[in-house]
Amino acid sequence: MVISIDSPLDMHLHLRDEEMLDIVAPLSAETFSGGLVMPNLVPPVTSKEDVRSYRERIRKAQGEHRFIPYMTLFFKSDYSPEFLESVREEILAIKLYPAGITTNSEGGVSGFDLEELSPVLGVMSDLGIPLCVHGETGGFVMDREAEFIPIYEMLARHFPDLKIVMEHITTKAAVEALDRYENLYATITLHHLYITLDDVAGGLLQPHLFCKPIAKRPEDREALLKTALAAHPKVMFGSDSAPHPRDKKEAPGCAAGVFTAPIALQGLAQLFDRHGALDNLQAFVSDNARRIYGITPIEKTVILEKTPWLVPEIYEGTVVPMFAGQSLEWRVLSAE
Amino acid sequence: MVISIDSPLDMHLHLRDEEMLDIVAPLSAETFSGGLVMPNLVPPVTSKEDVRSYRERIRKAQGEHRFIPYMTLFFKSDYSPEFLESVREEILAIKLYPAGITTNSEGGVSGFDLEELSPVLGVMSDLGIPLCVHGETGGFVMDREAEFIPIYEMLARHFPDLKIVMEHITTKAAVEALDRYENLYATITLHHLYITLDDVAGGLLQPHLFCKPIAKRPEDREALLKTALAAHPKVMFGSDSAPHPRDKKEAPGCAAGVFTAPIALQGLAQLFDRHGALDNLQAFVSDNARRIYGITPIEKTVILEKTPWLVPEIYEGTVVPMFAGQSLEWRVLSAE
Numbered sequence: 001m002v003i004s005i006d007s008p009l010d011m012h013l014h015l016r017d018e019e020m021l022d023i024v025a026p027l028s029a030e031t032f033s034g035g036l037v038m039p040n041l042v043p044p045v046t047s048k049e050d051v052r053s054y055r056e057r058i059r060k061a062q063g064e065h066r067f068i069p070y071m072t073l074f075f076k077s078d079y080s081p082e083f084l085e086s087v088r089e090e091i092l093a094i095k096l097y098p099a100g101i102t103t104n105s106e107g108g109v110s111g112f113d114l115e116e117l118s119p120v121l122g123v124m125s126d127l128g129i130p131l132c133v134h135g136e137t138g139g140f141v142m143d144r145e146a147e148f149i150p151i152y153e154m155l156a157r158h159f160p161d162l163k164i165v166m167e168h169i170t171t172k173a174a175v176e177a178l179d180r181y182e183n184l185y186a187t188i189t190l191h192h193l194y195i196t197l198d199d200v201a202g203g204l205l206q207p208h209l210f211c212k213p214i215a216k217r218p219e220d221r222e223a224l225l226k227t228a229l230a231a232h233p234k235v236m237f238g239s240d241s242a243p244h245p246r247d248k249k250e251a252p253g254c255a256a257g258v259f260t261a262p263i264a265l266q267g268l269a270q271l272f273d274r275h276g277a278l279d280n281l282q283a284f285v286s287d288n289a290r291r292i293y294g295i296t297p298i299e300k301t302v303i304l305e306k307t308p309w310l311v312p313e314i315y316e317g318t319v320v321p322m323f324a325g326q327s328l329e330w331r332v333l334s335a336e
Numbered sequence: 337m338v339i340s341i342d343s344p345l346d347m348h349l350h351l352r353d354e355e356m357l358d359i360v361a362p363l364s365a366e367t368f369s370g371g372l373v374m375p376n377l378v379p380p381v382t383s384k385e386d387v388r389s390y391r392e393r394i395r396k397a398q399g400e401h402r403f404i405p406y407m408t409l410f411f412k413s414d415y416s417p418e419f420l421e422s423v424r425e426e427i428l429a430i431k432l433y434p435a436g437i438t439t440n441s442e443g444g445v446s447g448f449d450l451e452e453l454s455p456v457l458g459v460m461s462d463l464g465i466p467l468c469v470h471g472e473t474g475g476f477v478m479d480r481e482a483e484f485i486p487i488y489e490m491l492a493r494h495f496p497d498l499k500i501v502m503e504h505i506t507t508k509a510a511v512e513a514l515d516r517y518e519n520l521y522a523t524i525t526l527h528h529l530y531i532t533l534d535d536v537a538g539g540l541l542q543p544h545l546f547c548k549p550i551a552k553r554p555e556d557r558e559a560l561l562k563t564a565l566a567a568h569p570k571v572m573f574g575s576d577s578a579p580h581p582r583d584k585k586e587a588p589g590c591a592a593g594v595f596t597a598p599i600a601l602q603g604l605a606q607l608f609d610r611h612g613a614l615d616n617l618q619a620f621v622s623d624n625a626r627r628i629y630g631i632t633p634i635e636k637t638v639i640l641e642k643t644p645w646l647v648p649e650i651y652e653g654t655v656v657p658m659f660a661g662q663s664l665e666w667r668v669l670s671a672e
Contacts, residue, residue, distance in 0.1 A: 204590060
């Protein structure tokens with residue numbers, strides 16, 4: 001069996017910088033038509049010059065592959081209206097991190113004081129710049145996302161014209177919030193469709209499946225799966241593919257992140273196929289994002305074939321992917 | 337400030353075998369007066385000869401230190417009454433593992449069929465052999481202990497004269513069950529008094545704090561702490577000190593277990609001191625166990641002093657303890 005995906009998009013992607021960028025950018029660019037690139041570099045992407053120069057580095061790293069790096073800015077509450085207007089054409093969205101909640105988020109927002117956030121959010125709303133949010137509180141790790149839902153709702157209420165994307169949702173609570181506000185959207189990763197905390201820590205400890213937000217309960221995974229398989233019109237695929245060098249993952253103090261970029265389409269095809277939902281894959285992995293963000297990605301046709309494919313143990317001797325050394329039921333035949 | 341503990345007991349202890357036994361046995365024997373030694377070797381301790389020979393190996397490994405290894409047998413539903421009678425004097429308890437639930441538990445009990453378990457449990461009840469249980473189901477990792485409570489209660493109801501010890505409890509649910517049945521007892525570890533899942537996976541991933549049962553929610557830890565600090569008369573200290581070689585802990589597929597034997601008394605003193613409960617430490621770490629098990633440990637007086645003590649990074653280049661490289665507020669001054 002063979003399926004064709006038209007211009008797949010990865011709406012939440014970490015490409016990092018320097019050597020890691022050189023390793024991972026071609027792996028996304030090979031099969032995806034574009035990706036929303038997260039701005040949590042060290043230091044974060046906060047100026048027009050940062051955006052432009054990071055885009056150039058990505059373009060250089062992606063090589064021959066046709067791929068659009070949709071750029072984002074790291075949310076700061078002190079951006080001026082003039083700056084936001086001037087940077088509008090360079091970016092697709094602005095990403096908000098609560099301070100210290102995940103990799104390189106130290107410069108993020110502390111507390112969610114509407115008075116502090118409103119000037120920038122108001123301008124974003126006026127300019128039509130979507131707000132992408134890593135929605136976790138500093139609470140107990142299993143509760144952080146659910147505790148954050150009232151903040152999403154508060155933002156959605158106060159800025160009804162602002163598109164707010166709940167990034168990498170992991171809970172039933174977030175899925176349910178999606179339908180309560182017209183301007184709330186969400187991305188869902190590959191790994192949160194496959195795993196629960198049981199896969200991370202239920203047997204032996206698996207650092208390569210350790211991520212933020214942490215994988216949750218079986219009923220949470222079920223809710224995510226149901227909404228992704230149905231290609232809910234407000235939900236997009238965003239891998240949150242987050243590469244770390246192997247030695248950083250396989251040591252105490254292991255960094256959070258699952259590297260899925262090069263296996264994402266194969267893993268999605270397997271999952272949608274197993275659940276008889278292949279017809280919805282195109283919407284989940286491309287059409288919904290085009291509509292929500294109003295983008296027209298470059299044309300790329302990806303042909304996937306249902307034939308066993310052995311996932312590499314490691315890429316460039318550096319990054320271990322999800323399903324490393326295991327067999328997936330689908331492979332990429334071509335992407336042109 | 338100085339306190340004195342009379343004959344401290346560790347009522348849940350993994351001493352392993354061979355090189356690891358040689359490393360860890362002296363570390364327990366140095367400060368503890370005795371310990372209940374778990375039988376999950378490979379293969380498990382299931383015969384009188386196994387018990388005797390393991391006890392001899394422990395005695396040899398513990399060196400000069402005065403220490404009683406209280407032996408246990410690995411629960412099997414096909415032990416004969418004659419065997420149990422003949423082994424009675426060699427052991428203090430029998431330990432029941434659900435199959436595959438933790439390190440070296442493959443030969444444990446599958447399902448909890450009362451008809452299958454009753455013959456052995458009935459004889460144990462008649463002979464006055466306590467039953468120690470690793471109480472977890474095969475469910476979602478955060479629910480396993482709470483889901484097991486009905487099995488504890490079923491056993492407690494059917495064998496009202498059998499002393500049943502809920503080992504290394506980690507939940508509010510288990511604490512609450514303690515008072516519902518007269519013949520239910522419990523051990524609590526040091527690490528479950530200190531940590532929640534947040535410490536294991538809330539920030540960066542910490543394999544040295546990864547254990548089974550996994551550390552739970554803040555409200556669970558609070559319930560454990562409250563009952564331990566009060567030295568609830570049915571609760572005993574059991575470290576569940578579970579050494580693994582460093583390379584097994586610091587790699588993908590990290591084994592479950594926190595190594596606390598050499599830092600346990602210091603860690604307990606710090607905790608009880610911080611909560612103004614030092615007066616209850618003697619009962620928690622010795623007197624309750626003497627009464628529950630009806631044992632008279634060898635006399636050993638341990639003097640602890642409130643002065644900063646730097647926990648070693650590693651013991652014998654092999655095993656990393658809890659609080660490695662950190663400072664505790666109490667140290668062992670002498671143990672004689």
